Amino acid sequence: MNLLRTLARACARHVPLALPATLAALAALLAAPLMTDPAGAADAQPRAVSPRGALLPDEAAVVRLFEETAPSVAYITTETVQRNALGGAEVSQGAGSGFVWDSAGHVVTNYHVIDGARRVFVQLDAGKPIEAEPVGGAPEYDLAVIRLKTLPRGLRPVPLGSSRDLRIGQTVYAIGNPFGLQRTLTKGLVSALDRELPTANFREVVGVIQTDAAINPGNSGGPLLDSAGRLIGVNSAIRSASGSSSGIGFAIPADLVNRVVPALISKGHAPLPGIGVTPVRPDLVARAGITGVVLAEVGRGTPAAQAGLVAMNRRTGDLGDVITAVNGRAVESLSDFVVELERAGVDTQVELTVKRGERERRVRVRVIDLRE
Template sequence: MTKDRFSRLVLLWLLILASLYVGHQVWRDFGSVASSPRAIAPREDLSGSEQATVALFERAAPSVAYLFTEDAPSRLAGNRPGGAGSGFVWDAAGHIVTNFHVVEGASRVRVRLDSGEAIEAKIVGVSPDHDLAVVKLVDLRQRLFPVPVGQSTDLRVGQTVFAIGNPFGLSRTLTRGIVSALDRRLPTASGREIAGVIQTDAAINPGNSGGPLLDSSGRLIGVTTAILSSSGGSAGVGFAVPVDVVNRIVPLLIRDGRVPRPGIGIAAAPEELAARYGVAGLVVAGTLPGSPATEVGLKPLDRATGRLGDIITHVQNRPITTIADLALALEAAGVGQRVTMSVQRDGRVRTVEVRIADIASD
């Protein structure tokens, strides 16, 4: 082997060894970096709005309840599993407010608060017409935090609202949105409507029902009750019973276990019948004996001949086209009051003064 060739081989080996050494160092450094935790970047303080939201949740969360129910046994289906929903502490006596549909048909109600313990509760009163119910804790060992009560008459579209509830069983979930609209009318299972309903885009999902809707001060402004969604999930259109209604109905439920149902003792024909006859108003299909409607001589539809009797067109100058319209007008006046009613028969309109009765037990 020549001297030049030997020198070239030595140089080649030296280059190979140098490459291996450098590669080893690079791999070792890379592996060390890859296996080391990243340095934590410092952050600034929460923004003012974030701090306000955190504080609101921390104040309000202890007032929010998780309700779960067991349904009364059925002869056909046996014991049914029941359901779950939300509620909130109303007072220090242990009253919890929720939706009627959360406890409807329940034979047993339990409530979970801060301690996480399931506390037995009894149903004190329900109002299907307002989708509201009150249950009372049987055991008052833990401290209660009643939610502060606001008002709904001065709400404005666009103001920030917060909903806290237990969607899908996930306890105390906070969502944020705005008041999307006011004065909506929401049908209830009883066939009547709740007036002045708040519409919000704060996410409301199954399990939120009965939870509080709060303003930016953390005051109760409504009780979440329904969503408008084809999928059953939040679509940004949720509804809440306004707190002014809640603040009127809940004390009655606590005191009496029921709410008077203003009425005049009539059965109304379907709206389609009025349309078929080309009349604008509520067709009287029947009257109850001894009712205010009978007292003023309201004449019902003759079912044998199909001849129309009386058609209620206005109450206190408010147009009436549905039974819900009539119910809202009578509720605005109140049981025991008298209202002026415009009634049409055979093309002639007359005015009658009718007494409003409590028909809840009829």
């Protein structure tokens, strides 16, 4: 209370006597003890945590799936040289996802993730980025393989599953690096099967998996897993007006991946099914109101030539043979034709429905690898 008396005397010397009420209020304020919250907040302690108990079986399974797979999912960054408006060179960076294919350090990703890159780096789990070199690419399937220049210890391939026996409604999981956010897990369903995904050179990937698991820019090239943690697809694209996930994502099926990737590793390229013809540009065919594949050229000694197919006559303008179906499935465009050859595969026989003028016939043709 000595402090209070001192303050009161000081106020009395400097404050006019006309303010006794003010002085009284000040003295009362100073004399009042430091008040605490009526509920005793000053003495509050952190609340006790309620025991969680064991995770539900489904939760534990997903946690285990992520912990076992995430270390094998790659965060891929690229450096690409581009020309600017002034004619100078600029280095731009890109990012995507991938996954470990084998213990030799091969990593699978989308072709568009590394297309045109001068340098590629791979980061696994929490490790440092490792430079990688391209091994092979297949723009027709949007798949590519790169190889780590330095092999880290404990490299684990993602277990391989099958896409052949997938069913709509199955639970699936995507792991990747959307927007650069590493090791992101999303969950969804198989929304549809046997979709077609346009890629390059009028080609389409067939048997594509549609999922509502969130897939965003940066997820490209990452694995799509089933509930057993097996690879069933490679996340490749989304369909969205905004460029972000809208519940429609697409993945290249694992059975196709398992055919293409070994070829990329051993040969640097994937088989390109064909019969030895050069088609007329689809836009010109559509403009002319023609349905089917018009043949601009038929290569000598090719299966198409052996089957008696005839190309259009450039001098007279006669169409020659127009392919309208493959194995009984209608072919309305070049994309349809390519899809059917992909479906059949290399070293198989297909039956073509061919129209020349008003005459229609069926011929059998062998499908070959155009790259050999």
